[in-house]
Amino acid sequence: MSDPNDLPTTMACPQCSTKMESFWVQSRNPGIDVELDRCHSCGGVWFDSGELEVASGGAGGLEGP
Numbered sequence: 132m133s134d135p136n137d138l139p140t141t142m143a144c145p146q147c148s149t150k151m152e153s154f155w156v157q158s159r160n161p162g163i164d165v166e167l168d169r170c171h172s173c174g175g176v177w178f179d180s181g182e183l184e185v186a187s188g189g190a191g192g193l194e195g196p
């Protein structure tokens with residue numbers, strides 16, 4: 132049976148399988164926020180796929196004069 136409270140948008144912690152809380156933070160790129168998932172059990176913070184590159188200013192951000 133599926134749990135009606137188990138929303139597909141809520142990730143389970145890869146480390147301890149506790150349901151995590153999503154929150155938004157501003158990335159280094161102005162105007163771009165990224166969604167993170169925080170685990171209250173182990174204190175881990177996880178990025179969804181691709182968001183780490185955005186938050187770290189990736190996508191070619193290392194190139195420059």
Ligand SMILES: [Zn+2]
Binds near residue numbers: 149174
């Ligand atoms: Zn955890």
